[in-house]
Amino acid sequence: MTNIFVGNLSxxxxxxxxxxxxxxxxxVERVNIVTDRETGQPRGFAFxxxxxxxxxxxxxxxxxxxxxxxxxxxxxxxxxxxxGGGFGGGQxxxxxxxxxxxxxRGNSRW
Numbered sequence: 001m002t003n004i005f006v007g008n009l010s011x012x013x014x015x016x017x018x019x020x021x022x023x024x025x026x027x028v029e030r031v032n033i034v035t036d037r038e039t040g041q042p043r044g045f046a047f048x049x050x051x052x053x054x055x056x057x058x059x060x061x062x063x064x065x066x067x068x069x070x071x072x073x074x075x076x077x078x079x080x081x082x083x084g085g086g087f088g089g090g091q092x093x094x095x096x097x098x099x100x101x102x103x104x105r106g107n108s109r110w
Contacts, residue, residue, distance in 0.1 A: 001029065002056035003078040004048040009033070010069035011042050021068055022048050026055025047078055 006018060015031040022028045029049040033042050050056040056077070064075040 002050050002053050004050065004056055004060060005045065005074075005076055005078040006048055006063075007045040007074035008071055009042070009044050009046060009073065010071045011044060013042070013046075013069050013071075015046075017068060018046055018048060021063060021066070022050065022059050025050075025059035025062060027051045 004022075009018075013033070015033055018031045018033070019028050022031075027050065029051055031046060031048050033046040035042055048059075050059065060075050060077060063073055065072050066075075067073070
């Protein structure tokens, strides 16, 4: 199974559009258009899973730079997701906390 990253997608591109483009080169197992968690709107990229590695490589070579719904796609083999969720070891950004958060508010515990 080969996982393919498809970037620079038009926000109007559908799973059916993407599947039709890739099926020209071999069997497509799955198309996953990535959406924003809060709004549900597409984020402009997707992942395509193809069964045959040779077919997947042919699709990558043929479709990288090809136009779909008016935009030139960026197509390449997907890299594994980095460990830790992409925020430097899984730490949350922002928020309130730590030793200095109570300064200036009469908090003398620290």
